Amino acid sequence: MLRLAPQEIRTFFITSIASGRRPLFQTERMALLLIDVFRDNREKARLALHEYVVMPNHIHLLFTPAPENPLEKCAQFIKGGFSFRAKKELGTNSEIWQPSFTNIALRIREIMRSTGNTYMKTLCGQD
Numbered sequence: 432m433l434r435l436a437p438q439e440i441r442t443f444f445i446t447s448i449a450s451g452r453r454p455l456f457q458t459e460r461m462a463l464l465l466i467d468v469f470r471d472n473r474e475k476a477r478l479a480l481h482e483y484v485v486m487p488n489h490i491h492l493l494f495t496p497a498p499e500n501p502l503e504k505c506a507q508f509i510k511g512g513f514s515f516r517a518k519k520e521l522g523t524n525s526e527i528w529q530p531s532f533t534n535i536a537l538r539i540r541e542i543m544r545s546t547g548n549t550y551m552k553t554l555c556g557q558d
Contacts (some may be wrong), residue, residue: 442481442495443502445534447510450526454487460521465490468513478505506532 449455456462462485469492473480477500482493496505510528517523 441502442493443534444491444493445502445506445532446489446491447506447532448489448529450529452488455527456485456490457487461517464516464520465513468509468516472505472508472512477508502534 456465465485466483469480469483472478477497479495479497480492481495482491484491492509494505496502500508510532514527517527
């Protein structure tokens with residue numbers, strides 16, 4: 432049985448880069464489809480998406496996976512879901528993503544205590 436870390440230490444900041452660092456997300460239709468994939472995964476309660484940034488050739492996400500989902504599965508929901516929909520809805524036939532992603536595990540409560548960051552307090556529901 433897969434044992435996950437406690438939820439309070441399961442918030443991650445990940446970066447994922449487009450294949451070949453191509454500026455795939457600079458077009459409105461690609462960027463809006465990607466944002467719709469974020470929204471869809473949030474509505475399905477697969478993850479709590481706190482913040483995101485869509486750049487021309489990469490994305491940054493700050494999220495907490497649902498208790499039953501490991502980090503890697505959430506990345507698959509986003510990256511795989513977007514690739515599937517881009518091929519189906521926009522006719523894209525090329526590779527979308529580089530195979531990996533980088534992540535930083537954030538210890539929200541530690542950051543909040545040490546910095547007094549108002550955003551982090553709001554994120555943790557302690558405003």
